[in-house]
Amino acid sequence: HAFPGQLRQPMTSMHSRTRRLARWFALPLEELVAGVSLVVVVCAVLWGVLTRYLFPQPAAWTYEVATIGFAWLVFFGAAAGVRYRLHSDIDILVVSFSPRWQHVVAVFNFWLLAFFFAALCIFSVLHTLDAHKSLTIALNVPRSVIYAPLGIAAFMMLARHIEAWFRRNDPDAYGHEANIT
Secondary structure (H helix, E strand, C coil): CCCHHHHHHHHHHHHHHHHHHHHHHHCCHHHHHHHHHHHHHHHHHHHHHHHHHHCCCCCCHHHHHHHHHHHHHHHHHHHHHHHCCCCCEECCCHHHCCHHHHHHHHHHHHHHHHHHHHHHHHHHHHHHHHHCCCECCCCCCECHHHHHHHHHHHHHHHHHHHHHHHCCCCCCCCCCCCEEC
16 A cells, blocks of 8 residues: 555656656757857858958858858758748648548658668668767867767757757647648
């Protein structure tokens, strides 16, 4: 026999974990990383141009910094697009189907994208681990810094894709969906 206080503790900790997870999902991590990456790219390119024309020796590292920043910008920007459902879908054919078949197509698309994001995450993590052995030329940092954002962003895309499926009937979940009909 368990006392009532003992039964409430696991439920309370479960509720607490759910709230913490919801707070993590509410953070705009994708936008933050993409925004910082955009600033890094612009500053690196600007500095590279300035040093090329103002100094006898241009800064060699700016190309690598811009490349790394661009990789982080692109993939986290794509993850933000998944979060806000901004990637367009062309559903002109699907809207002509019956509601039952529209649901079948939606479930198929959900699993197809979930599989794609999971595979992208796995393969990019493997590639990142392999690239860690090689160093960049100017900065002398592991090349994994260029490939890591794809694995991280693919995982975030998968998480946001699953979240979107569970919130698909919530009208306040997203302000915009990019359907082309």
